[in-house]
Amino acid sequence: MAEDRRQQRPSRGGSSAGRGSSSGSGRSGSSSSGRGGASRSSGDARGRGSRDSAPRGGGSSRGGYQGGDKRSGGGKDRAFRGRSEEKARTADQAAYDGPDLPEGVTGAELDRGVRAQLKGLPEKLAARVARHLAAAGMFIDDDPELAYQHALAARARASRIAVVREAAGETAYAAGHYAEALAELRAAKRMNGATDYLPIMADCHRALGNPEQAIKLAKSPSVANFASEAKAEMTLVEAGARRDMGQLDAALRTLELAPLTSKSRSSWVVRLRYAYADTLEEAGRDSDALAWFHRTHAIDSDELTDAAARADLIERRQT
Template identity: 40%
Template sequence: MPEPEIPEDITARSLDASARNQLKTLSKENAEAVAKHLAMAALLIDEDPARAHEHALAATRRAGRVAVVRETAAITAYAVGDFALALRELRTYRRISGRDDQIALMVDSERGVGRPDRALEVGRAVDRTVLPTDVRVHLAIAMSGARLDLGEAERALQELDIPELDPDRAFAWSPDLFNARATVLEELGRHDEAASWRARAEVAADVIAGANGDDQWETVEIDEVVEESVEGESASTSVIADHDIADTAVDDAGERG
């Protein structure tokens, strides 16, 4: 099968260094080709997931026993809606790496193939206390979605009652968490509360994006959130950057008071 084309400006160094390190078991020539395909997958995943998946599959054909290759194949399969393939790749990735850092994607993929009960089983089988915070949060979101699939809205809300659900501070995963809570509240008919969480998600996402262009921001404090009333009135919005980036204050996000 012919491999997808790679632009000349894409090199092995276009791939993240930690991912390149996993390719050291391959021959130099093969490692370079695999790195380029993985770099292309990362580059295209948002704008053209189908093409990203083609590159991931090309990498898999070359280096199917490398964890990051199977992980990339799983992520791109999920992105194109091939949840059965995503599950197979995720299981292989987990077996090779011994890691549970893609557990939320496994839960969501089980949902994607129409098995919300199985999704809950998969999520409950891991020890959440040893998971990184962002993984634990996204697992809670996935578990909440599985509860919604089963028509268990109240229990879906309970899945999101985690310490990381802080309405006044935003981390990388906070917009997703806030939006997930809003979705459940809407399902419960609690529309005013849902609108408040939607607004917080938007504020958090906007300030995070504006505070740091290189994705190295850490946290943001949210003082107030725009909340639309039924009459169309709204409150003011204020956000404060909570952490320096590379020891430099983020001036355009506001200074910590």
């Protein structure tokens, strides 16, 4: 599910190479497409809704006469209480309720695999959970905090379902709540054994100031079996962690093991080349950096990076 959004997420370090760039603390994404989480695509959004029972706090919502306590001999202390005396919702209850659900989100937006994971819930509860997941998918790019709140509402109702914890983790990550994202994705991984959360988890460690843990995850044996894009994401995170630790040479070696000269024009190749050029410049190798910024710009038809502008700055310095 994160696969469709990886190119869209901005870098925490300000690099327009996108999230996961080795310059600054870039965010990276895992390749969990198809299992469901908070994807914005129509085949992977979450949604389906109905009523379910939410915990209610506060005074009686019925109002009316409550009657006296005959055993204590008095009815004066048990007076009429109206609806106006209902207590305010607690923070936990408000999180359970979640934000208002968008009109038109019915559940048809969900991937079939996601719907299958919700079948173990009572029908009305599953419908409500699915609608919140769909809303999370709708908002994750434009309003990640709102998406996260929808995912939390789903989690409050179905915390033992992996796809729900996955959605909570990915939306937390998109909203910049890295500790929460790491906890949610760890929970999802325990439930379903998936390893494609590892790049996001590694980047969360990096964002939390633990680059050593990011590198440890990058060395996981399962990374060897990742698809090309997911491998690139992990490479970007590992190179960024090396840079965080001041290990520029190690960062360059990490990137040089990636397919920088691939003939593909996919976004992950663009981002690898950009990260390599950026690291070369930081290492003081301006001529090499200039060449790689030009190589990045040559395949960056969608203008995911500012490679052309970076090349121009280096050229001005050299004249």
